Amino acid sequence: MKKKIQPPNKNDSTVNEPEAVYEAxxxxxxxxxxxxxxxxxxxxxxxxxxxxxxEFSPVKETHERVSQWLKEQNK
Known part of the structure; x- marks a missing residue:
């Protein structure tokens, strides 16, 4: 949902929060x-x-894959 902020009316001397108009x-x-x-x-x-x-990867297997990848990246 997008929100548009309406600027205050310049002829109005009171200070009000801007009105929010929602669009689908x-x-x-x-x-x-x-x-x-x-x-x-x-x-x-x-x-x-x-x-x-x-897919589930055990921690040990994941650690080995990441270690191998880091070695390849640092060459």
Whole structure:
């Protein structure tokens, strides 16, 4: 949901907070890594379950892969 801030009326002598006007986000929105993702609790749980179903690497194996990669990078 995008938020537009309306500037205050120049003829109004009182100081008010700007009014917020909300617009619905487009149905197909590209992912932007700089924009936080807001979702429902169920959407987050589905996301976590999808990660848990993925490939699992033991810590020792992961450490060996990272060590090997670092050696290759430092050559």
């Amino acid at each position: 986000a487009p149905a197909v929105d590209r992912w932007n890594p700089n924009k936080p993702f807001h979702g429902t609790q169920e959407e987050w749980w589905e996301h976590f379950r999808g990660i848990e179903k993925g």
